Amino acid sequence: MPNNIASTNAxxxxxxxxxxxxxxxxxxxxxxxxxxSKNMLEINKFDRIIVANWKLxxxxxxxxxxxxxxxxSKLENSNNCGIICTPSVYFxxxxxxxxxxxxxxxxxxxxxxxxxxxxxxxxxLKDASCQxxxxxxxxxxxxxxxxxxxxxxxxxxxxxNNINPIICIGETFEEKNxxxxxxxxxxxxxxxxxxxxxxxxxxIAYEPIWAIGTGKIPSxxxxxxxxxxxxxxxxxxxxxxxxxxxxxxxxxxxxxxxxKNVDGVLVGGASLDALEYKKIMNS
Numbered sequence: 136m137p138n139n140i141a142s143t144n145a146x147x148x149x150x151x152x153x154x155x156x157x158x159x160x161x162x163x164x165x166x167x168x169x170x171x172s173k174n175m176l177e178i179n180k181f182d183r184i185i186v187a188n189w190k191l192x193x194x195x196x197x198x199x200x201x202x203x204x205x206x207x208s209k210l211e212n213s214n215n216c217g218i219i220c221t222p223s224v225y226f227x228x229x230x231x232x233x234x235x236x237x238x239x240x241x242x243x244x245x246x247x248x249x250x251x252x253x254x255x256x257x258x259x260l261k262d263a264s265c266q267x268x269x270x271x272x273x274x275x276x277x278x279x280x281x282x283x284x285x286x287x288x289x290x291x292x293x294x295x296n297n298i299n300p301i302i303c304i305g306e307t308f309e310e311k312n313x314x315x316x317x318x319x320x321x322x323x324x325x326x327x328x329x330x331x332x333x334x335x336x337x338x339i340a341y342e343p344i345w346a347i348g349t350g351k352i353p354s355x356x357x358x359x360x361x362x363x364x365x366x367x368x369x370x371x372x373x374x375x376x377x378x379x380x381x382x383x384x385x386x387x388x389x390x391x392x393x394x395k396n397v398d399g400v401l402v403g404g405a406s407l408d409a410l411e412y413k414k415i416m417n418s
Contacts, residue, residue, distance in 0.1 A: 175297040175336045176237075176266055178376055181216035183392055184338060184399030185416055186301060186378065187406030188220045188241065188269060198228045204409035207236055211417045216399070218267045218301075219406075223255050226263040239267035239301070242275055245288045257292035268293050269401075271303040271327055273344045283326035291329045294336070301338045301401070302327050303380070308345035316343075317364055324369055334375045339365060340401045346381030348404060353381075355394060362396035385414035392418065 178184065198221075210217065213235065220239035221229060229238055240263075244254035260268055270293070271286035290300040304323040306316045320341070328337065341361055346352045353361070362377045379391050380401030388400050406412045 175294070176299055177335050178216065178299060178338060179335055181399075182212075182214040184216045184218070184376060184378060185388075185412075186218045186220060186239065186267070186269070186340070186380075186399070186401045187412050188272075188380075188401060188403050189222065189407060190241070190274075190403065191222060192407055193222055193225055195225070195228060198225060201409045202229075202232055205413055207233055210235065210413065215416055217416050220267070220269050223260075223263070226265065230264045237266040238264055239269065240265045240298075241269050241272070243268050243270065243289050243293060243298075245285055245292070247292065257289070257296040257298060260293075260298055261296040265298055267299045267301055267338075269301045269303060269340075271323075273303065273305055273342060273347060277344070283323055286327040287329050290327065290332065290337070294329065294331060299336050299338060300332075301340055301378070303340045303342055303401070305342040305344050305347075305381070311343065311345060316361065320361065320365065321369060324365065324372060328372065334373070338376045338378060339372070340378040340380050341365065342380035342401060348382065350382050352383075352387065355390060358391060359394040359396050362394070366396055383415070385411050385418070388415040389418040 217236035218239045219229065219233060219236055220241050223240060226238060240255070240260045242255075243257045243260055244251060246254060247256050247258060257268070270289040271281065271283075275281045286302060290302060293300045302324075304320050304327065306319040310316060310319050324339065328339070343353060352358075358379050362379070365372055365377050366374055376398040377396065378399045378401045379397050380403065383391065383400045383402045384405040388402070391397055391400060400415065402412060402415060405415070
């Protein structure tokens, strides 16, 4: 009998419950509106952007030692934008401990929510205090089959959550030998960069695939020429921040970043050494 009364009361109170639902629904909309109204970080104020991509590396002990050696508060060049892109399971160990550096993700889902086991959405990255996210890395494209269209969707999801995308592009060694570098880059950018992207918020990282982790890099002239091509000859991409990636370390980073058309570097293996990354940040 009490259960029946409870059910009847719930039905009779439906208008009141509806009002409560509408009230909290409005509140939720207001909260979401406030959240979406936050401005994305403007990147043009930085002289250089230096991204550490840890890839599938790290541990809690590693992070503690890394932060101690990096000593973020003692970094010399405040005009540089440093970004640490870690595996997502370690975000909570870095939040609030990187200032003045920023936390970044290494990829995000095409989807916002739903039955997609193992995926991490742009909304989740935002909740985890990520300000940047790498997308379209050659390892994601080659190993996991991500297409230019996938990268474009990811970029749109990140922008919708006020996260700055770092869109990776680059050619294989075979494509380079066939003189297809500019054609490949043009296609990747045209299809990967969404129409609502702007130079104020979106970063492009040129990483020739044949240079990643091999110790081989293009000549300084080749790097500058490709960056000039991207900045000046691809429609709607004029004056974007363009990073170079591929076997970057403290020995070559400074001369690469001194090139006219290079705005920073994407550092892979070398970024796992905190002192090495610190040298690059201070260069």
